Amino acid sequence: MSVSVTELRQEYDRAGLREADVAGDPIVQFGRWFDEACKAEIVEPNAMTLATCGADGCPAARVVLLKGYDAAGFVFYTSYLSDKAGELAENPRASLVFWWDKLQRQVRIDGTVVRVSDAEADEYFASRPRMSQVGAWASRQSVVIGGHDALAEAFAARDREFEGRDVPRPGFWGGFRLRPRRLEFWQGQRSRLHDRLRYERQDDGGWAVVRVSP
Template sequence: MQTISHIRKEYSLKALNEKDVAAHPIDQFSLWWDEAMQSEILEVNAMTLATTDADGMPEARTVLVKAFDKNGFVFFTNYNSAKSQQLEDNAKCCLLFFWKELERQVRINGTATKISTTESIEYFNSRPDGSKIGAWASPQSLVVAGKAWLEETYDYYKERFKHGEIPKPPHWGGFRVQPAKIEFWQGRPSRLHDRIQYTLQENGAWKIERLAP
């Protein structure tokens, strides 16, 4: 049986060079996003969100990006959840996309702010009814009595909203992470990986640099 210390993979699919990347990191992300979409990667929009708690302890979990543009990356959650409370206390956070099929990852450091209620309602209305009811039923991150309690609470809201539209809960909505630094990582042979970093300057321009692997 192969031991953990001997697990290795040689990366060789593609390369990433400073002269070939876009001037703006979101344009570069869009190029990689399109390739990831065409590759039919499972859960292509899954990203790790890292925050810190009141004691400075890092916490990370997987969320789904639902939109991105030059203003930032948007995800949705319960505003009473642990991650939301942590972002309220310290809006600085990190996002990480890992597309193993393309031997790529993108790391984004930035600041999270709540999006408008209008934007949150627009997205909420596009969700399946089951997800809408789930947003009402789950007191996310809190300790609950058990699975049966959750199922009973779900059934309660399902019955409550069975005759009409399901409104967005007041405690549910989106965050937009506005990037200050974005790193594009492309796996390469012999662990000489390509790492291109974009850093936002005070004048609004992006500085592009290569990092050692």
């Protein structure tokens, strides 16, 4: 059975995106859009699709949360036992996609991925709610388990283990930083004549901005 979704089609009616409007530095431009996404009260404005591809050549994508960004890159945290971490170990290249529906905007970011330092991971882990810290110990992310009860029992056991003291960061848990080489800012427009401005890293470390057809 084929299901048509043409009735979900919508018109884009936001102001356009012109070269004169954007910052010369894509991180500055991202910061502008991210701040506007936060002010628009979008649910989880830091939610981003992370696409990876392991040695088998099969792409995989999932939504993760951005936990920080600066000129060095975009940071997210996960278990190093997870499928995504294994794929990044085999192929340290990835893509991120942000979609902010209320603003009719998308940002795509491509680059190489490295682990954050232990000190940086420790600092972030210490800032997490205690139950999230215990959960990191209890879950062997991406590993097949017998049911939810098994996970709940593992959580309860870890909670008892760390009762009355700080929860340390597991050695199998930490962060990754995507170092961008290309960023694209997409603004929806009428008649599907969307604006797409792409920043491309140059050999001298600077950035060139080009417009690409929608």
